[in-house]
Every structure is written in C-alpha cells, then in structure tokens.
Amino acid sequence: SQKIEQNSEALNIQEGKTATLTCNYTNYSPAYLQWYRQDPGRGPVFLLLIRENEKEKRKERLKVTFDTTLKQSLFHITASQPADSATYLCALDRGSGGYQKVTFGTGTKLQVIP
C-alpha cells in the first residue's frame, strides 16, 4: 500500500544549527512533492514545491531535495531560530488525472531550543 513516512515525530535542535527533516515514500510515483508548516491550532501553510525533474530547491533559509531513486525528500532549515518551531508536513501526489488528491505525511514536530 502507499505510504509516506517522516523520519521522526519530534526533532529537537539547538538554535543556529541546521535542521534536517526526512520524508520517505513507498508505492508512489509522485510528479512533485510539497512541504508545509503547521502551527498549533492552525492549518498548514505552503512552503516549497519541488518537481520530479528537480534535484534541489531553495527559498531563503529553506532547502528541499528530491531523490526519486531513493524515494526520499530532505527538508533543511539552516541557521534555525526558535520561531521555526512547528510541525512540518511533506505532501505528494501522482500529478495525474487533472485533479488534486494531495496526500500528507504525519509530520515532524521541530523544536528549536534557544
């Protein structure tokens, strides 16, 4: 069956360090992968999208990689700050059929310690 796994439920890192979150998937052939941030009591907020033919995407302190051979995406936050503390979700879809059925991982809760 199709599955999306994010490396851990929680990740604690020291302020200033680089946080690396992992998203692994099985039985999918996604055309693209998205990352979202979710704060408590709020809906997810879109951060980055990377397509299957792209190896890496950057936006300010964020970097996403996408390895379709390993079936894995890595999400990096450099120079992490306490304000980066949140739950991060990866999401993917096969990108076929002309409509969306975006499937989300269960998320990794990141805590940046001052």
Added chain:
Amino acid sequence: KAGVTQTPRYLIKPRGQQVTLSCSPISGHRSVSWYQQTPGQGLQFLFEYFSETQRNKGNFPGRFSGRQFSNSRSEMNVSTLELGDSALYLCASSFGQAVDEKLFFGSGTQLSVL
C-alpha cells in the same frame, strides 16, 4: 485578499447527531478539498470539489459527504456522529487548474463528539 474561512471554529456534538461544517475559499479559487486531522492518523483526505462537482474522494464512509455551491463555498456534513469522528477538519482551496498547485488552508473546525 481574505484567506480561507472555516466556520464554526469549535463544535461539540453528542454521538448520533449530524454536523455541517462550512468553508469559504479564497476569491477566485474553484477547488475546495477537505481533510480530517487526528493525532494518530495525521491529515487524511476526504474529498475535493471543483465547480460544484466532486472530483476525487478518499476512503471515508458514506456518513461523510460534501457539496459545493456556485460561489465555490463548500460544506461538509457528517451524519450519525461517532466518537472517532472527533478531529480537526480542515479545508483547503486552490484554483484547481493544475495538479501541482499549492493548497491554502483554513484554520479548521475542531469537532468534539461526546
């Protein structure tokens, strides 16, 4: 530009009753997707509507239904409530024209079934 609006924010209902949740998408967005979020299962896709038609459906029982109006506003209905239906219900909107569009989420409706 106003974001996605979900009402009500909180809802407490007894088992066996039914509930209707509302979602107003961003102006110009024609696609509305609904998700159920629980601590154990994460974000689970319920269904997606585009131009008043259900385009895609997740693996939920028939007690979960939805509809979309001509102004793209959407409602979700859960009948014969069960304790396991307690969750955060999120809706997300997008233009619905391309499969790789980012989703814009509302803050959700927190449903508690007693």
